[in-house]
Amino acid sequence: MIKLAHERRLLSTFGFLNAIIGGDVSLAGGASANDNLRRLIALMRDNEVANRDWATMLLSQQSIDTPEVREALLNAMSDMEEIVRAEALLGLAQRDPELALPWAIVALSGDSVSLPVFEAATLIADVALVEHIRPWIEASSGAWVDKFAREAMKACRSGKLTS
Known part of the structure; x- marks a missing residue:
């Protein structure tokens, strides 16, 4: 039962990240954009490395530059995984x-x-x-x-x- 719930959460997260990649989820300008942006930033602190990596990379690629985005990128600079830190660095350098x-x-x-x-x-x-x-x-x-x-x-x- 616990494994199934974990798999559902991963699929839900994967679907959300894929929707951002596909342009189906807006992170700026839309009615739900702020909620989507908050969800993406929250995934940067996820237990799963792949989710943190993808979320950080996707946020880094956005043109959004708010104090919350910069704070999230700065926080990701302390991640245990080198690739997450690298993606966050790229996002900071762009901003x-x-x-x-x-x-x-x-x-x-x-x-x-x-x-x-x-x-x-x-x-x-x-x-x-x-x-x-x-x-x-x-x-x-x-x-x-x-x-x-x-x-x-x-x-x-x-x-x-x-x-």
């Missing part, structure tokens, strides 16, 4: 590159880096990130990741100087 800069330094200083971190670094485009990207420029097992690392390095080398 406020200066706010995202110290988080990018932390992410790039770790033992591994997810692709969204390089995307965020490209958006931040600050020379302070150059030394933190440099170790990741060496060829990895993935040409796709190498491409994004090189793009981030190029953006940061020609980027702004922080004071």
Whole structure:
């Protein structure tokens, strides 16, 4: 019985996330948009890693920039999972590159880096990130990741100087 209830909740959550992906659920401008946005933000704190990852990625991709959205993204920067933190960093970088800069330094200083971190670094485009990207420029097992690392390095080398 407990397993069935858990499976129903997962299917319901999966359906909601898929509806956002498909454009069937509005997060801005519609009558139920605020409720949908709150539900998506709540999923960023879900027990299931996949739900947190998808919810954070979907919120990061939205153009919505409210204090609640920024708070949710900042909270996700403390998630146990690297991919959730990476998606949150990308969302922060899209909204406020200066706010995202110290988080990018932390992410790039770790033992591994997810692709969204390089995307965020490209958006931040600050020379302070150059030394933190440099170790990741060496060829990895993935040409796709190498491409994004090189793009981030190029953006940061020609980027702004922080004071």
